[in-house]
Amino acid sequence: MRVALFVTCINDALRPRTGRAVVTLLERLGVAVDFPAEQTCCGQPQFNTGYRHATEPLVRRFDRAFRDYEYVVTPSGSCTAMVRDNYPRIGAKAAAEGRGPELTGIAAAAVPKTYELTEFLVDVLKVTDVGAYYPHTVTYHPTCHGLRMLGLGDRPRRLLEQVEGLELRELPGAEECCGFGGTFAVKNPAVSAAMGADKVRNVTATGAEAVCTVDNSCLLHIGGSLSRQGSPVRPVHIAEILASTEADAQAPVEADTKAPAASGTEGSPR
């Protein structure tokens, strides 16, 4: 099986190791991965801020990049939700305005083949044990888009439960939003910070070494608050946990911030 990786703009620029982890993981499971270089951004920040028209070229670009693939896999719940919920809306609104008749068709084609990573593993590959080893205590924050728009349910949890050595800690108030919300964090900084503070307090209360999600945008927000507080809790994308093996646990941690040299997967809490 050959799939296209939609790495997303945030992961591309700020958390490339998540993308590398997806590649490692999928290849380990026998899936060939392509990275169509034409891809950029799903358009979520623009759309959610009210610039719908600015997202139309990005919908077209998504189509150009992924047109030839049966599956598009992305390590981001919110970008998957953008494609699934909002591409059809963008198509319908454009049609109502008498423009871009092809957008509706593009959206209809993109929706069924775009999968968030854990959905792809559980629903398409039908695996929950991905052969990962991660000897740490972890708490899982179900991001709003993963939880409510995608309805991921217990898929991430089922995957985490099969990880060798991993101890899953229950997160109090798990289903409450972390307060990121894209431009919300900038437009309503006080409320966003108050929400983030409560989330971080709950994360810390679990005593876990790491907090994981299916979305790096939320994780950057949570991690930014943790880091400001000098907390030792590490934010880790679920892909990085699922890609880890016994060999990685022995190897030194490779940080994104080091110059490119070593290869391999990283992501273990220090």
Place this chain on the structure above:
Amino acid sequence: MSVTYLGMPAFPEAAAASTRDPRLRANLTHATHTIRDKRAKAVTELADWGRLRAAGAAVKDRTLRHLDHYLEQLEAAVTDAGGQVHWAADAVEANRIVTRLVRATGETEVVKVKSMATQEIGLNEALAEAGIHAYETDLAELIVQLGDDLPSHILVPAIHRDRAEIRDIFRREMGHWGRPAPEGLSDSPAELAEAARLHLREKFLSAKVGISGANFMVAESGTLVVVESEGNGRMCLTLPETLISVVGIEKVVPTWRDLEVFLQLLPRSSTAERMNPYTSTWTGTTDGDGPRTFHLVLLDNGRTDTLADTVGRQALRCIRCSACLNVCPVYERAGGHAYGSPYPGPIGAILTPQLRGVEGSLEASLPYASSLCGACYEVCPVAIDIPEVLVHLRERVVEGGPVTRGGVRTVLKSAKGHAAERAAMRAAGWVFGHPRALRAGMRLTSRTRRLHPRRLPGPGRAWSDTRDLPAVPAESFRDWWRRTRGTSSGSKQRGDGE
């Protein structure tokens, strides 16, 4: 007692002030979490909740599509039953009608059933200007009124107050308006309720005019319905000689059968009760029973304009249960006053800018008062996709577009205040349209990453005040892929020698 919502600051400023008030935060967190947990339990008791919710949405949608028909049917039925119907296009007209009706009775005092519609039009203030005193009889509304305060929640207007504050307000204010609070009043709920009961009883027994809203209006029979928990509303609906009901036109349902759905959806969503404690219905006037005269004021005030918007109109399904407020993480921190309207929380964030237009700075800020987490949509008993409407209204704020105002179709210009943001979005759009430029930009960022500040300038400043910015990686994913896999996009299959 003169309160107003006008001239409220935009949401972010008001909310920033409330997040700094620890007492308010504690009151709100405690109250909303208690009721949201109860609601969740009450809802899981019904196996067919999902279908009920779909039925509620469907009845409302169908009614809204044929609103003119059902309103005319309602008017005819109310008139046949001995009531009088008045149509009010906006708040000013509604207030003028009610003031005239009260004046005609010769009374200068009225008792009121808790009503969102009369809050919306500022009826109490309008009556006060005409020398008529309106007494709120709902316990929480009474607390708000005595405290010269504003309601901050649809169901529990005084949710921002704790018991000690309520006791102080009762002790201080009750004597000015009627029977004073008992000596040595404590802050036990029983004593507070008793003090309110004694204070209000005087008003019920002397009032000649009652003013209410309604939760529903049944078109086929001309029946109005009020659901409440205390029974104070029923006193106002039955004791006075004249009853004036001010109701938004979207509250009509076609038949009695349709009520069945909402009388299940509403109590479980709002108070987590299986059945509503007091459900009062009245149809025109009846000899020897209840008010001698009944007036129905049908309020538009932006509703038909809202109806003209195919995405936004779903807000008119709202049955004001307040479930969306109780689960909203933003409401919980910001408090209801920050929304600058009697409709706070998620529903307020979509209803207020539609009823009033998005041109004001408060109204323009409301669609952004959400992280789009979707908790409100999940609990809404009539399935209003609040996040969808929020984004739709954001588009109206920044890009303008077609709107209906006073029944006239016009085109709104894009907002001036968003020029910098629009430019940034355009620039991002250009970069995302040119992958090579994107890669070059990422390279440059990586190369200069040691020079990057840990704090953002400009509007991002407040964000980085409380959070650390992520460190920029040395190599983007794009470049890693190119370096390790070459320019062609394929990867190797397992077992082919890697």
